[in-house]
Amino acid sequence: MTPALRWLLMLLPFALWGTAMAAMTPLLAGAQPLMVAALRLLPAGVVLLAVAVALGRPLAVDAQDWPWLLLFAAVDGALFQGLLAVGLGRSGAGLGSVLIDSQPLLVALLARALFGEAINPVGWVGLLVGVLGILCLGLPADLLRHWWLEGPQVSDLQAWSHGELWMLGAAAAMAVGTVLCRFATKHSDALVVTGWHMLLGGLPLVLGAAWMAQAPAGDGGPWAAKALGFWPQWTASEWGLMAYASLLGSALAYGLFFWFASQGDLTGFTALTFLTPVFALLSGLLFLEESLRPLQWLGAALALLSVLLIHQRQPLWQGRWSNLSSEEKS
Numbered sequence: 001m002t003p004a005l006r007w008l009l010m011l012l013p014f015a016l017w018g019t020a021m022a023a024m025t026p027l028l029a030g031a032q033p034l035m036v037a038a039l040r041l042l043p044a045g046v047v048l049l050a051v052a053v054a055l056g057r058p059l060a061v062d063a064q065d066w067p068w069l070l071l072f073a074a075v076d077g078a079l080f081q082g083l084l085a086v087g088l089g090r091s092g093a094g095l096g097s098v099l100i101d102s103q104p105l106l107v108a109l110l111a112r113a114l115f116g117e118a119i120n121p122v123g124w125v126g127l128l129v130g131v132l133g134i135l136c137l138g139l140p141a142d143l144l145r146h147w148w149l150e151g152p153q154v155s156d157l158q159a160w161s162h163g164e165l166w167m168l169g170a171a172a173a174m175a176v177g178t179v180l181c182r183f184a185t186k187h188s189d190a191l192v193v194t195g196w197h198m199l200l201g202g203l204p205l206v207l208g209a210a211w212m213a214q215a216p217a218g219d220g221g222p223w224a225a226k227a228l229g230f231w232p233q234w235t236a237s238e239w240g241l242m243a244y245a246s247l248l249g250s251a252l253a254y255g256l257f258f259w260f261a262s263q264g265d266l267t268g269f270t271a272l273t274f275l276t277p278v279f280a281l282l283s284g285l286l287f288l289e290e291s292l293r294p295l296q297w298l299g300a301a302l303a304l305l306s307v308l309l310i311h312q313r314q315p316l317w318q319g320r321w322s323n324l325s326s327e328e329k330s
Contacts, residue, residue: 010260013253014272018279020249023241025088031232032212033085038205039232039242041081044250045198051255052192061196062187069193070200072184076177077201080170082208087166104130104270106175111266114179119267122316126309129302130274136299178261178270185262194258198250271310274303 001009027036049059061069105127111117119127185193213230234242260269278300309316 009256010269010272011275013257014276015279016249016253018276020245020253021084021088023245023249024085027232027234027238027242027245028085028089030234030238032209032230033089034082034205034212035209035230035232036242037081037085038202038209040085040246040250041077041198041202041205043243043246044254045195045202047247047251048191048195048198048255052189052195055191057189057192059192059196061193065184065186065188065193068180068184068186069188069196072177072180072193073197073200074204075173075180077197078204080173080177081201082205083166083170083173087170103171103175103178104267104273106172107178107270108267110175110179115182115266117265117267118314120313123267123310123313126271126306126313128306129309130271130306133274133299133302133304133306136295136302175270178258178266181258181261182266185258190259190262191255194255198254265311268311268313271307274306278303 024036024040052059108117108119108123108127112119181190181193184197210230232238232242
């Protein structure tokens with residue numbers, strides 16, 4: 001695999017995620033969030049396992065990996081996708097997207113603690129620059145200006161809602177799931193494990209959707225503002241959006257993501273998550289004729305800078321110490 005092709009495949013999951021969440025959002029008006037999450041996972045899992053069979057890979061998972069696979073399916077499959085779907089239905093694309101795309105910070109901490117990955121000061125600066133970038137991309141300029149001048153007590157802009165809490169939980173679940181992938185693929189094929197984790201993670205979501213469909217409207221539940229049946233009431237175009245979110249935004253995106261996450265530099269790879277809102281905004285610019293505000297251009301530049309700093313953190317930091325050593329010798 002050439003370096004250019006490898007980079008293209010590494011960037012593809014984040015480009016697909018940048019549009020998949022936008023595709024899922026309108027679907028939540030006519031379906032239970034947990035059913036939307038299940039329909040995103042189950043077909044994707046079947047597709048990935050079918051691809052594995054076509055490639056001649058055995059579908060069996062090593063017995064040593066099964067406990068980790070079950071935990072991986074529960075955390076990254078059921079928990080993450082469920083929290084994400086509920087959060088999307090209760091929050092806007094602003095702060096909610098910021099929270100979900102900030103998970104590289106937690107991944108970096110977990111990778112440092114569990115796998116001993118070096119972060120160094122350059123890497124930490126890159127992570128913080130990335131968070132600043134997605135803040136500029138996801139939050140209105142008025143909110144940032146008021147928060148900077150008046151502090152977090154600014155509440156009249158209604159930037160925070162219960163939906164953001166669900167999105168924050170989703171970010172934490174995805175970060176933990178990304179680390180669990182390493183343990184679940186120690187003795188088994190990453191593509192097969194990803195497919196099984198989608199199927200196993202989707203089953204509890206179907207059961208949850210069936211239970212919520214029986215709940216009376218307005219009972220105080222997080223997604224029971226109105227009565228919704230078990231099966232979605234969607235048009236043909238909305239089913240097309242669901243197919244896109246499942247086949248491209250899940251099967252292809254997560255298949256590539258967990259294949260790369262199971263090897264190499266976990267901190268550097270997951271830092272590409274900072275580019276997800278950049279791809280989302282660029283797709284709106286290209287296909288919906290939307291325009292980007294100056295603050296969003298700044299956010300995109302900061303996101304790109306953060307990825308550069310994190311991926312080059314070792315050479316940059318080693319070069320700094322080499323320069324210091326040369327000055328001391330002279």
